[in-house]
Amino acid sequence: MVQFQPANLDASFAALSDATRRGVLAELGRADASISSLADRFHMTLTGMKKHVHVLERAGLVTSEKVGRVRTCRLGQHALAAEAEWIDAQRKLFEARFDALDAILEDMKQEEKSGSAND
């Protein structure tokens, strides 16, 4: 289970108390984005968006990196860990399921072989 550390919890909740910041997280869940494209997307100034991103960064929900003139934002460890964990849990269940299905398909193939041999 992914657990927020208590120290992060306040920062996370504060970060999440704003609809734009929640929108930014959802947007970054789809793809990384520059601050200027996020500003465009949410119809606000660059400065305004920088402030939102900064709050999200402090909460560990977003990280950003400046390359040249462009600062690119992506989901931070907390957001990614939870998504990865969910995917991993699904994969484990389906792997176990499908391994069992593989075994049954093998049985069915054997039966089909012996069945046709008896024809």
Add this chain to the structure above:
Amino acid sequence: MDQQMTNPTHVERLSDREFAVTRLFDAPPGMVFKAWSDPQLFRRWWMPKSVSGVSLVSCDMDVRTGGRYRLEFGMGDQTMAFYGKYLDVVPDQKIMWTNDEGEEGAVTTVTFEGQGEKTLVRFHEAYPTKEALEEALSGSAAGLPEQFDQLAELLATAEA
């Protein structure tokens, strides 16, 4: 005897209310479809106890368009039932069903695509809303970006 390498299982979140699982099976589509539509076969693999911790107690399935299913699982002395209706069944190709045990259940579509003697199985689950998907996933802690909406709402309620 050689232990055959199993094919990889891919899980992908397609959108905020859908995810898909794909895997290739070394058997023709007709056979995979049968393992998925014959309750005696289906019950042997659908809920592996080693991973889920639950066992399948009963399994009734009438796999044809308009037919219904009901699966009962047991955990300790508790049982829970999952049930719904088959919306679209095309033998050897497709099974689509509803999940009616909850208020906002997903629609699940499984397709069987022949690739020579193999079958590519694609399991796709679509929830009516992103909240419904998040709720279904809520076992996996506070995390997905969309789930934050609910967290924030909860907090707002607690503060009020």
